[in-house]
Every structure is written in C-alpha cells, then in structure tokens.
Amino acid sequence: NWDAAQRVAEAHDPDSVADVLVGQARFAFEQREFQKAEAFLLRAQRPELAIKYYKEAGMWSEALRICKEYVPSRLEELQEECGREAAKKGSRGTEGLLEQAREWEQAGEHARAVDCYLKVRDPSNAVLMEKCLLKAAELAIKFLGQSQSVDVTRTVAPQLVAMKKYSAAAELYLSLDLIREAIDAFIEGEEWSKAKRVARELDPQSEEYVDQRYKEYLKNQGKVDSLVGIDIVAALDLYVQQEQWEKCLEVAAQQNYKVLHKYVALYATHLIREGSWDKALSLYVHHGVPANPQNFNIYRRLFVEMVNAPGMNCAEAYSSWADLRDVLFRLCENLVKSSEANTPAHEDFETMLLVAHYCATRSAAQGVKQLDTVAAKLSIALLRHTELLPADKAFYEAGTAAKQVGQQKMPNPSAPPRLLSQAIDEGNLDSLDHSDFQNTDIPFEVPLPAKQHVPEEKREEVRDWVLTMSMDQRLGQVLPRDERDTYEASLVAASTGARSLPCVLTGYPVLRNKIEFKRPGREANKDTWNKFQMAVKTSHSPACQDVLKFLSQWCGGLPSTSFSFQ
Known part of the structure; x- marks a missing residue:
C-alpha cells in the first residue's frame, strides 16, 4: 500500500519519503503508467532515474525531454547515446528510421528528426517517401533556422520533382520565397x-x-500550332524544320509581305536543291517577286536551271517559259521602283527577261504552223545571248530550227554544235573557228558549258548534216545579209556600228516598216506583227493570245489595230 507507506514516511521519517516515491515510480513504470512514474521521480528529485527508466523502455524522446529540462549537463552525452541507438534502429530498415524520427520529433530534436526522415528510402512505397520528405521540410521550416530550412528544401524539392510531385515541390519552394525554383518545378x-x-x-x-x-x-515537342500564338517567327522556323512548307507559307502570309517572302525564299532554295526548280518558280508566280538583293541569287538560279533544262524547246513548254517571263517582268518592274534601279543587277535581269520572252514566244509559235519561221528566227536571235544560255544547246536549237524551215532561206549555224562538243570535251575554246560569225553580234567569248547539252545521237546527226552541206555546192555556208550588208539577224550594222532595235516577236533587227509601241525601245517588224496577228485570229491559240497580253504590259499597250486577246 504505497499511499499508506508514504503517509508513514512523511509523518515519522521524512528522509525516507524519496525512497518511497522511487519505489512507487518503479512500480508505475512496470505497470507502464509512465506519466505517474515520471511525476513520482520528479517529486523525489530523481530525474536521472526517470531518464534511466525511459531509456530502458526505449522511450528516448521522453528521456531527452527530461534530460533537457532537468539535467541539461548530461544532454550531449544522452544525445550521442541516443544517436548510437538510432543507428541500430536504422539498420533495421525503414520502420526503424521512422520510429526514431518520430521519437526525435517528440523529444524536440527536430534537426535529428529531419535527418532521419531524409534517410528513409523505400522506392516501392512512393506515398511513404513523399510523406517523409514533406515532413522533413515541414519540421525544417517550422523549427530550424532560415539557412537550414533552405538547405533542407533544396534537398527535398528535387526529389519530389523526380517523383513527379511537381506542385508539391513548387509549393515548398514558394514557402521560402524561392520563386525561380518554384517556377522551374512547375515548368518541369x-x-x-x-x-x-x-x-x-x-x-x-x-x-x-x-x-x-x-x-x-x-519547339522540342513539335507543337508548332500552339507556338504560332506566342512566337510567330519561332513557329515558322519550326514549320521549316519539319518541312511543313505549305503550312509555313499559309501562316506567314497572315503576317506581312516581308515575313512571307523570307520563307518563300527558304522554300524556293530548298526546292531548287531538290531539283524542283519548276515548283520554286511557281512560288514567285503566286506570291510576287520582291526586289530584295538577298533574293537575286534565287532568281538567277531559276533562270539558269530553266535554260539548261532539257525538253524546253517545244510548244508544250509554253506555260513554264511564260511563268519565268512573268516572274522576271514583275521583278524588273519592282526594281525600277527600288534602290536597285539601273544597277548592273537590274540590267542583267532585264536581259534575262528578254531571253525568257523570246523562249516563251518561240514555244507559242511552235504550236501554230503558220509561225514556224517566227519560232526559227527566235532560236537564231537567242544566239546573241549565249553568255547566258548554254552555247551548244543554243546553236543546236538554232541550226535545227533553220533546217526545219528550209536552210536556203535561213542561216545555218549548225557547225558550232559539233565544234562546241569537241571544245566541251577538251575543256577549252581553242578548237573553235568563229570566222563565220565575225561582224555579227553573236558573242565568241562565252562560258564553256560544264557538260554536253546535246545528246550523242543528235550530235552525230549534226556531223552528218554538216558533211552533206559541205559536199553540196548549192548550199553555201555564207550567212545571209540584208540591206545593211550585215548578217540579217545581227542588231549591229557591220559597216557603221549602228544598232537597231530587236523585233519584239522575232528578236531580228527592225529596219523599215516598223510598228512602234508606247514604251521607248519596243518595236516590231510590221510584216511579222501582221502575220502573228493573223495566226492568232485563225488559230485561237491561247499561248499566242497570252504573248499578246504580255506584250501589252511590257510595251505599254498594243497598237489600236491589234487583235483583242480578252
């Protein structure tokens, strides 16, 4: 009867009261009445026994609490002992760490509790891991200093991100005003x-x-449609990377002319590299032709690709030549209004326009029997532009055209293809005899084609025909001359050097009986003009009608007697 024992001790032997209290405490501990036992020991002023009993019961948090409050001098020693015990528990795995963490937390040893929670590793239990990480952060923020809180948060939050708990990580950062880190977590x-x-x-x-x-x-996800509303240039660049060219141009067209043509140029360059110069040309047919110097190489390349392409000397090629002609015409019109007006580049493009017009008109004429002579004259007139055209191809086409309409009525520049073929094989012009073309405007110093443009079987035909001509005394090889005592296709008079204007339909010089147009420098031989008009009326050729439509634009209108092509 502990109560009776205590009353007797208090009445008759005060020195033994403490012993009675200790006995009561021991009994209470055995009965697991810890709070009552603790109270007895504190009344007996024996806190060290309370610590001992709590330790024996494995209640380290209670032991540390009593020690911190009543025996602070022993606290460090007890903490070390407790740490050793915790290590033993940790070796028992997750449960041991959790038990120890809770004990540290209850004991107010928050730093140690945080360490224990951070040591918990159980990949198979993501929920538990998340709880431990958040608990560690919570204790750090609530009980530890700012510096330690930040350190713990920087340890915990990345692990939460790795577990795809992005919002939890971000909220944790925000609780310590780590704004950029929170933003990065949300972004992740x-x-x-x-x-x-x-x-x-x-x-x-x-x-x-x-x-x-x-x-x-x-961009990395390829979500270009979403990017359009945020960064239009980045979106367009991504369309280019994905080679979604049509979509790129569709979106670019909704911006402005400058943006559109940046991507038109990129697409055109891509198409040319792919060998699809015709598609590249159609881009400028549909989207216009800005006079941007950075585009000049594209325009030149389109011209070069087309004049070098096989199968273009025929009626069926009209639409392609007309597209090139119209593109170059728009370009030249734009150049006149730009800072590039009258520059060497402008002059080059005007010459290319003239060549494209001749080629387009030739194709149109090839589709109408009455205009065979016009087509042949255009092939011959093109010889004065062999600085831009592959020379072997130009001479072959001119010679073939002359032969088809009757070589006795037209000049026969057919030997040059044979000699040019030899020059191309040899890689120099030393073997060429230019004497037949002296005192003409057909250039001699022209770029030597890098490859043969005339097939071998066609070159053999030329050799045989030239041999036949040389054996036939009736077929002289002297170029036909006109009233100027000059080769009839040459614009420059041999004796005076006077330059005549070329006929807009044949490229031959206009000497007499001319038709003058409103735009200076545009004339036509009247006989040729009337012949062309009559052919259009009788054939109703859409290509020839389109030629007249172009001439109306290029020449500033047509004569009042002209056939209406509308």
Missing part, C-alpha cells in the same frame, strides 16, 4: 499556366523567362 511538370501566374504575381521579371522556356518546350 509542364504546368505552364501555374508557372506563368507565379511569375506574373511574384516576379514579373521572370515572365520572359517562362515564355522562352515555353517556346523551347513547344
């Missing part, structure tokens, strides 16, 4: 609206950062 979780809101409300300077990261994300 692709929670862009939250990242944007945090930046807007808490750190406006980070809005641009979020936008940039979002653009990069959309």
